[in-house]
Amino acid sequence: MSKDALSPEYREDALAALRSTAEPGQQLDILIVGGGVVGAGAALDAVTRGLKVGMVEARDWASGTSSRSSKLIHGGLRYLEMLDFALVAEALKERGLLIQRIAPHLVKPVPFLYPLTHRFYERPYVGAGIMLYDTMGLTSGNSRGVPMHKHLSKKATLRAAPSLKDDAMVGSIRYYDAQVDDARYVANMVRTSAHYGATVANRVSVVDFLREGERVVGARVKDSETGREFDVFARQVVNATGVWTDETQAMVTDRGQLKVRASKGVHLVVPRDRIQSTVGMILRTEKSVLFVIPWGRHWIVGTTDTDWNLDKAHPAATSADIDYLLEHVNSVLKTPLTREDVEGVYAGLRPLLAGENDSTAKLSREHVVAHPVPGLVVVAGGKWTTYRVMAKDAVDEAARALDGKVPESCTSTIPLLGAVGYKAAWNLRHRTAEHYGVHVVRVEHLLNRYGSLANEVLELIRANPELGEPLPGADDYLRAEVVYATTSEGARHVEDVLARRTRISIESWDRGVSAAPVVAELMAPILNWSPERVEQEVAHYEARVEAERRSQEQPDDVSADAARLKAHDIAPLA
The missing domain is CATH 1.10.8.870 (Alpha-glycerophosphate oxidase, cap domain)
Structure with missing residues (x-):
């Protein structure tokens, strides 16, 4: 077993280390509450600055929003139309970092068609937007990691996507974004944080915050596996609980609170052979956009965008949600998808900063960091792609309240476990398959999930x-x-x-x-x-x-x- 393993023994040691923070001189510098992509990102950011870091997650790593996304790492073409250039530029910079340096084994380029439905005026309009999108990716300060866009005629579009109706478009533009297995990425980042010295434990919930006067000095937590409670002390606490932000803030104060609205996004998973296409698709709807995303031997079709005010741990997809997605994707397909074609359905909640607008689709995806009371930093809003920036900003805010100079964030230079040596491992995959006596397709599958750590899984099979x-x-x-x-x-x-x-x-x-x-x-x-x-x-x-x-x-x-x-x-x- 790797020394970096999040094993059952590691968890016991982590719980003991968190309990020991009650002893004099043993407190953490930062305790992070929430083990989604932002919380895990904050743990990695803080520990690689040399801080003493702990992180707890009430359920499993990425069990909420962070495992139920569209699996896309993208700049957000629709934000260009909203003229939110700063958000798009930031996201494209992050996309380049993730593909090229931080997680090339988990974040991969994926092609999309943007179908054009009007002659003459639409191609120059949309083409200019996608040209700007590509140009912003080039000027982000990183190698973009994806090919440039290309204009396609109607005939070329149908060659790329034979399942499209002949009258569904007059042509298209092919462009690239990237995709990720979101839950695997978060688990990998948690493990990378532990590798650098963070103390992390899942199935540990915060039941209250510890106070000295106005100041937050830690949290009372409960180990859900045993029911035992204990105190964890820290100089600063970072609340990265996403759609639960309102509830966790309310344990401390009702002053200056960030307000988060939950927007439900539903996705369908269908077999790859139900849609004949070599590329994904992005379709306009009356409310938002619809993606048809290649996903291994499947397609992901999504998403919806509706207010959700019910149980946050288990958001539910309705029959109406499924019908909405099928109706919109079928509007462009020669052979319609039916309920019988749907293998899987999942629903996630976007944590949107509350605004006056009634439509969650129009709320900003910007993030905000606040320090509502001494000792407590809250980070909310944002989007999956820019998690690293959100994490950096949250740790920056916490660091300002720590004694002594804290180094700047360096996560833009830190590959996740499995990233280093991944490209060489991929080139060696045929030799690896021969060495372990498994089919090369199995090795490729493992490399795309574990990167250069795939050999650890193969060693289990050898044994x-x-x-x-x-x-x-x-x-x-x-x-x-x-x-x-x-x-x-x-x-x-x-x-x-x-x-x-x-x-x-x-x-x-x-x-x-x-x-x-x-x-x-x-x-x-x-x-x-x-x-x-x-x-x-x-x-x-x-x-x-x-x-x-x-x-x-x-x-x-x-x-x-x-x-x-x-x-x-x-x-x-x-």
């Missing part, structure tokens, strides 16, 4: 060849990946593996139900589960899938929310 077998109902994933997720990536439950360390819950027809018993049996010896606990884990996962399916048959948010909440969260360990 136990049975781990080289695929999981039931999910041929893309190997049993070794379950073991690796549990020993090295902090997975604590079957749901963590099926929904986030892998994406089986949205990529398989049965949404992971047939894989769940095998996953539980593989996790059991590592986590010391009893046979009763194995049964409980499988039953919980099956109930989750059934509740999600029921919610997706409901006509509105209220009934969908009620259906989804019939499946309770996993109980604490006995």
Whole structure:
């Protein structure tokens, strides 16, 4: 096992280290609350400045918004139309950094078609915008990492995307953005933070903040696995809880609060053979834009953009949401998609800074950092692509209140674990396949998920060849990946593996139900589960899938929310 592994033993040591902050002289410099992309980014930013850092997450890493995005790393073409040039330029700079330096194994260029539907005036108008988009990427200070755009005739468009209706467009422009497995990226970044010395623990929730007068000096936390509570002391606390910002702020103060509105975004996953195309597509709708995104052996179709005021942990997709997406994508497809074509559905919540506008689609994606009371920094808003800038700004604000000079952020120069040596490992993939006696396609799959750490998974297979077998109902994933997720990536439950360390819950027809018993049996010896606990884990996962399916048959948010909440969260360990 790697010394950087987020193993069960690491978690026990991390909890002990967090408890020890109550001892004189042992307090953290910064405690980060929230283990999504911004919280994990802040942990990496702070620890690589030489600070003593802790991070806690109430559920699993990236279990909220950060694992339920459109999986895109993009500048945001529609923000150009809103004339938000600064936001686009910032995002394109980050896109270049992620592709070229920080995570080339996880962030990959992906081509899109922008269909043109009006003759004469639309091509120069849209073309000028995409030319500006590409130019801003070139001048961002990093190599852009993606090819330039290209104008396509109607005939060339149909060659690239034969599934498009002949009358759906008069031509198109092909341009590039990038995509990422969002949950895997966050887990990798958490592990990279631990590699540099951060103390991180998932399934640890904040039940209250510790105060000395007006100042926040730490947090009272609860280990959800055991039910035990203890205090964690820190000189500064960073609240990076996304759509839960209002609730966590309210534990401290009602003064000068940032207000966050949750906007629900629903995505569908369909098999790759249902849409014949070599490229993704971006389509205009009356409310926003619709993406059709290549995703391995699948397509992701999304997204919706509607207010959500119900349960934030388990946002539910309705039948109306699914119909909306199918109706809009079918408007351009020769062979319409049906409900039977949908393999997976997922819903996430965007944390938007509250504004006067009734439409969440028109709220800004800018982020804000505030210091509402001494000792507490709050970061909110923003978008997935610019997480690193949000994290930097939050740590900058916290650093200003620390004694002594804190170095500047250096995360623009720090690759995530698995990035260094990835390109060489990719070039060596045929030799690696021969060395381990596995098919080169399996090696490519592992390299695209683990980068240069793929050999650690292959070593598990060498030690136990049975781990080289695929999981039931999910041929893309190997049993070794379950073991690796549990020993090295902090997975604590079957749901963590099926929904986030892998994406089986949205990529398989049965949404992971047939894989769940095998996953539980593989996790059991590592986590010391009893046979009763194995049964409980499988039953919980099956109930989750059934509740999600029921919610997706409901006509509105209220009934969908009620259906989804019939499946309770996993109980604490006995």
